[in-house]
Amino acid sequence: MLYEVKVFISLKEAVLDxxxxxxxxxxxxxxxxxVEDVRIGKVMTLQIESTEDKIEAAVTEMCEKLLANPVIEDYRFExxxxxxQ
Amino acid sequence: MKFAVIVFPGSNCDLDMYHAVKDELGVDAEYVWHDETSLEGFDGVLLPGGFSYGDYLRTGAIARFSPIMESVIKAANEGKPVLGVCNGFQILLEAGLLPGAMRRNKDLKFICRPVQLVVENGGTMFTKEYEKGQEITIPVAHGEGNYYCDEVTLETLKANNQILFSYKDDINGSVNSIAGITNEAGNVLGMMPHPERAVDSLLGSNDGLTLFKSILSHWRERNAITS
Structure with missing residues (x-):
């Protein structure tokens, strides 16, 4: 199954931007x-061939290892x- | 003593680093391309500044997974001196060899000028030829040198004397004005200022050469004891 994954990365609340x-x-x-606050982040769109039971763990691992730096950044994905067609 | 100067795609201070140890310090040095996997025969590792992989994603984030990095981590775990300058510091942070992370400079400007540093810890393998509290002049050249770590990490850095250099005046917003830190064992140093650009008074300062002299003098002492 082909999935489209959007990864949203933002600086942690405690980190000045x-x-x-x-x-x-x-x-x-x-x-x-x-306007009381502006936080700049990143959005990445990935096309991934995977299965329903594996995709979430795979994307989490990608985020933890490379896509985000957990010291200063938070991430979420869809x-x-x-x-x- | 023989140094490896690691060259990543986008490194641009590798020649200066090589010049500093080869010509000014007078020891052996060799360039090692990031695709290599072995650091056999080297006594110290130098990660130069630049813009490895164009700073894509985050500074140092992609270089951290270069094939040579496994050997750099191995050398660090064996207690060999590992020095990362500027982008080299950022790579060491991404690799988890040093704690913390880099943010954009607080005023968003790329800062490129000589700055005053304070030697916070004079007894280490990187600073034994300096005096504690000594003020030195070394140039910086960075857009992302705004060091960040949480409070618990900062307390640990202080308690273990891991902060070797701080900026005399806050230039980029770094926590505690930190300019250079080591790992807990003290053999891995990351610093934003460029000691390799301050190795001859013709360059405006030779305060950086003292750092390389410290590494050499420590290495000689240790080898005299063990051999």
């Missing part, structure tokens, strides 16, 4: 005074089956 802070300040300059 200087790029996010700069974007927030720029949004304030544009007049969006209500798995969807790719329906053939």
């Amino acid at each position: 200087p790029a996010g802070a700069a974007v927030k300040s720029s949004l304030h300059h544009l007049g969006f005074a209500g 798995i969807e089956e790719v329906v053939s």
Whole structure:
């Protein structure tokens, strides 16, 4: 089965995000005074050939080993089956 | 004494590192391409700065899985001196040989200039030729040198005297102004400033050469005792 997996990676709450802070300040300059916080993260889209019982553990391992750095980053992911046309 | 200078795709301080130990320190050195798997015959390992794998994903994240890294980890576990400078430091963090992680500099700027460092621990294999508290001038060149670790890790680093260098003035937002730390055993050092760029007064400073002299002098003492 072919799956499309979206992995979302963000800096942990406790870790200051200087790029996010700069974007927030720029949004304030544009007049969006209500913006209280901006956190910049990454989204990765993976196409993976796997099975229903293995896919979640495999993606978790990918995140822990390479895609995220657990010291400063959190991750979550969404798995969807790719329906053939 | 013979050093390995590891070369990753995107390393750009490898020539300076080689020059520092070969020409200025006067010992043997060899480049080792990241695809190699053995560090047999080397007494110390140097991971140079640069932008390995274009800093894709995170700095050092992909280089950390280069074939040579298993031998680097083995050399570290055997107690051999392992020095990672700048991107080399980032690779050591990603490899888990050192605790913590790097963030973008707090002001988002790439900082490239000589900075004042304070030698926080003078008794180690990397700093034995410095005095504790000595102020030295060594250049930095990084966009992601903002060192982060949690409070528990910071307390451990302090308690074990693992912080060897700190910035005299905070330049990038690093926790405790940390510029360089070792592992618990003290034989793996990661630092953002470039000692290999400060090995001759013609370059503006030779304070970095003292670090390489320390490694050599420690190695000579240890070998005299064991042989």
